[in-house]
Amino acid sequence: MHLIPTQEEVVALLRESGALRDGHFEYSNGLHSNEYLQVPLALRHYQYQRMLSVGVSRLLRANPEIRAIIPELSIVAPANAGLPVAYGVCEAVRARQVYWAEREQDGGPLHFRQYMNPEPGEPVLLVDDILRSGSKLAALKRLLESFGAQVVGLAVIVYQPTPNTIDFGSLPLYYLAKLEASYYADAAHCELCRQDKPVEKVWI
Numbered sequence: 001m002h003l004i005p006t007q008e009e010v011v012a013l014l015r016e017s018g019a020l021r022d023g024h025f026e027y028s029n030g031l032h033s034n035e036y037l038q039v040p041l042a043l044r045h046y047q048y049q050r051m052l053s054v055g056v057s058r059l060l061r062a063n064p065e066i067r068a069i070i071p072e073l074s075i076v077a078p079a080n081a082g083l084p085v086a087y088g089v090c091e092a093v094r095a096r097q098v099y100w101a102e103r104e105q106d107g108g109p110l111h112f113r114q115y116m117n118p119e120p121g122e123p124v125l126l127v128d129d130i131l132r133s134g135s136k137l138a139a140l141k142r143l144l145e146s147f148g149a150q151v152v153g154l155a156v157i158v159y160q161p162t163p164n165t166i167d168f169g170s171l172p173l174y175y176l177a178k179l180e181a182s183y184y185a186d187a188a189h190c191e192l193c194r195q196d197k198p199v200e201k202v203w204i
Contacts, residue, residue: 005055010158010177013051017042020179024192024199031162032190035181036202039129039157043084052157052176053088059174060093060125060155066172069152070095074124076144078102078110078136082128085157089127101140110139120148131156131175132204134166141168 001009014020019041025033043049060066066073073095077086079102090098101110118124124144126137131154141151153172160179184190193199 001051003055004058005051005176007177010052010055011179013048014039014042014158014177017045017048024190024197026187026199026201027204028202029204030186032184032187032192032199033181034192035160035179036200037130037158037160037179037181038202040081040084043081043129049084049088053085054092055176056085056127056155056157056174057089057092059176060089060153063153063172063174066125066153069123072096072123073152074099074118074122074149075127076100076118076124076140077127078140081130085129085155086127089125089155095125101143110136110143112143118144118147118149122149123152124149125152126154128154128156130158130160131165131173132160133162133164134168138166138168 011020019038021036022034025036070093075086075090075095075098077083077100079100083100086098099116101112103110126140128137131137137154144151153174154168155174158177158179159175160181162183187193
C-alpha cells in the first residue's frame with residue numbers, strides 16, 4: 001500500500017470489505033445503477049478506516065494553503081457516516097477540532113447541537129465518506145456560512161458523481177478514488193432492466 005493509496009488500492013479494499021458491489025441496484029430516489037457503494041462497510045474495520053483517513057490527510061498536507069491553517073482548522077461532517085473519517089483525518093493532520101451537523105428527522109434541516117456554534121471567520125474543512133449527489137455537503141456548507149465560517153475545501157474517501165451532482169465551483173475537492181458508475185433515471189430507461197437482470201433496492 002502506498003503512503004497515499006492509489007485508485008486501484010482503494011477500489012480493491014472497498015471490494016474486499018464488501019463496500020463496493022456490482023449488480024443491478026435501485027436507489028431510494030429512483031435511480032438505477034450497475035454499482036453500489038456503502039463506505040461504512042469498509043470503515044467498520046479499524047485498519048481500513050485508519051488507512052483511508054490517513055491517506056486523505058496526506059492529500060490535505062500536500063496543499064500548502066491547507067497546511068498553513070491546520071492549527072486553526074475545524075473538521076466538520078454531516079452525521080453519521082462521515083464521523084469516522086472526520087475523526088481519522090483530524091487525528092492524522094492534528095487539526096483543531098471535530099464537530100458535526102445532524103437532522104432531528106428525515107428530510108429536516110441540518111443543525112448543530114446546542115452550544116456547538118461555528119465562529120465567524122473559522123476555517124472549516126467539510127469531510128464525509130462519499131460525495132455522490134453532494135446535497136448533504138452543500139446543505140452543511142450553507143449552514144456553516146450562515147454562521148460566518150469559512151469553508152476552505154471538501155475531503156471524501158470516494159467521489160462517485162451522479163448526473164445531478166452539485167457543482168461546488170472553485171472549492172477544492174480531495175478524494176482517494178473516483179468511481180464512474182452507470183446511472184439510469186428510472187426503470188423505463190434502465191439498460192439493466194431491459195436485460196432482465198434482477199434488481200436490488202438499496203439506500204443512498
